[in-house]
Amino acid sequence: MSALAVQFLNGLASASALFLVACGLSIIFGVSRIVNFAHGSFYMLGAYLAWTFTRGLGWVGYGPLGFWGGILAAALIVGLIGVLIELVLLRRIYQAPELFQLLATFGVVLVVQDVTMAIWGAQDLLGPRAPGLRGAIDVMGQRFPQYDALLILIGPVVLGLLWLLFNRTRWGTLVRAATADREMVAALGVDQRKLFTSVFFLGTFLAALGGGLQLPREPVQLHMDMAIIADAFVVVVVGGMGSVGGAYLAALLIAQLQAFMLLVPDFEIAGLTISIAKMTLIPSFLVMAVVLIARPYGLLGKAPSHARTQASVEPVVRVTPPLLAKFGFATVAALILLPLIADEYGLMVATEILIFVLMAASLHFMMGPGGMASFGHAAYFGLGAYGAALAAKHFDAPMEAGLVAGPVLATLGGILFGWFCVRLSGVYLAMLTLAFAQIVWSIAFQWVAVTGGDNGVLGVWPSIGKTGFFYLSLALAVVGVLLLRRAIYSPFGYALRGARDSALRADAIGIDVKRVQWTAFAIAASFAGLAGALFAYFKGSVFPTYAAIPKSVDALMMVLLGGVQTISGPLVGAAVYMGLHEQLVRATELWRLVLGIAIIALVLAFPQGIAGFAAKRWAKEDGA
């Protein structure tokens, strides 16, 4: 009984921290419609800066600002950094497609990671404990940290202050109005830009405050950003995007579940030890699943009412020109001859590119004809890799079987996750795909007994030599791409595009929109899974990073580099991106920084996407 009480209090304390981060994300989304990936980075920066202010520079005691002053100062500084980013980056891309906004903020994530590493180093940093709150209080005979008790109070206090801010000030009234209808607010003489900047300040300030307040509870480290952003996304989706109250409710729900999961004893199924207590993201998943079935826009969220004024440019799929087809044949022919001239390294690079061509083609299938932007395609790549590796490790499966097991697992994942995802659209769908990918990642990372956790699964070697494996990859990539192409031009493909262009009209002519999209989702997942399985044998090992966010971003970059509008685009994109990436990682330690800046520059230069840019040029030339 007392154990339950303590877990309940633990849940409340975690909910406060989660709430601070998630509500900032939610508020920013509500007004600017930007899903800010970098929100976790601000949380992390808040923690690092607070560490510096209270501990870092060899202060005696808590430093000149004191413990609380240090945390507050850190949050304010991060808030100003947020303002800077809003002014130079986000302000230029409010009209850009959502995916580009996500990518741009992910660029910020990469930059912040390298900058943080350069300033504070890679080792974990231990923060100070709060003054006067080092002890514990007695809860039914059990000890509960005083600091956590304070945190429990902070959540509701911040919720109350935010309520006052939003309901009792002119600024808050304007923000709520802008959340509902930005254009009307502007027509009434309100400068939205100032509103956006101030909202961004508030959101980043809250995130950094949440980070700083974690100091006494956990060490400061470089993975904080990605760890919190997944949880925060789930909270925002469950609570309803843009709803502060919803964020608190969802944070409570999820934190409580996570706390009580810790009490579930390990059990065995078919010789496998299952430790629910170690899978902290599973409850988030369950809550999200249940909520999204019952209320697709979250507990307190509303269906997006006022659509964006500017019509989004829908990707089209053009017929392959004969010249391009010839070029394709020539490329394949050249690749067949490649082993005659290339050395081993060249062959390996070519193999890797082929695998990612398959991955990019599968994502393109979903995004282009399917119109479903996935920010979590790595989930299916990772499932494919783990499917193959686990079959090899636990069942001694030969490579042929592994190459089947991988896609099968990925398809199952696609069927399961896709069922939820196709219920949403646009940025909501993208968020959900990302959350699912994080769940796959966390299972790979946390279910150590089966997946080996961070150490991965090793010794997944192909039964054929390097040249043979190259040919295998070539064959599967070519067949995979051709099959996907066939699907695009089949009646199914037309139905899919019909569903994308106008769900209402497609519905009216008897297309079961959700079923068609669900099927496309599963198909995309299975080909991504095949790529993942190939990659497992290519590398000889599988790690949780295969399912991590950066892999999803890689795939997106490939598709967007090449353009969503053509089938050949992603293929070219994959080759170019992999080539550059490879060179970059070899050339510099700070490749994240360079990649991040490159992504940001790309989005700023082509806010409508390279494809949109090319299409405009194309249209101009046509007109001339």
Next chain:
Amino acid sequence: MLRVDGLHTYYGRAHILADVSLDAAKGEIVVLLGRNGAGKSTTLKSIMGLVPAAQGAIRFLDRDIAGAPPHEIARLGLGYVPEDRRIFTELTVMENLEVGRQPARDDAPVWTIEKLFAIFPNLAEMRNRPGGKMSGGEQQMLTIARTLMGNPRAILLDEPSEGLAPVIVEQMARTIKALKAEGLTVVLSEQNLHFATMVADRAYIVEKGRIRYSGTMAALAADEAIRLQYLSV
């Protein structure tokens, strides 16, 4: 006060407005008449900067406002009342009015909450009601009151009589005349000729994005051929 010259507007590739010119003097009520889909709303939105004008000059108080962002145009003293009302449904009546509030100007009528409640007595009785829980007529009153909170010099009123019960339409006509009495310039769009005749000084007739007729209300009343050709009466 307001002068539009050779305005062209596109939605994507569709050419919606072609060479639209009109003007409104201080204190005048000018009506834009035309059937559904003629381009009345698009004209008002183009003036307000909500839809980009591809070509043409828009002058307000001797300033060229073509291409300016909507909030700057609003701050110059040009109010806009949208046809679909666009009330903030989650916000109360008082909060909706607050969003519209802007500083007073010397050369334009000054509106206070009390003064607005005197013109729109219904609103006074529902200060704390959320906008979403009001009837269509009440919302129409609120959207006008909200724009007046900005103390505008002139307002663009998009089909104020649309979807209102006859009694409320009468009330609306009285309201608009009260605004004129305060010295406000009004450009309104209408399909309802009867309503327009009650309030307006001059009329333009729009069809397929072009101005087909311009003249005083009295002249239009006398010209049955024009009315039959362009208006559904």
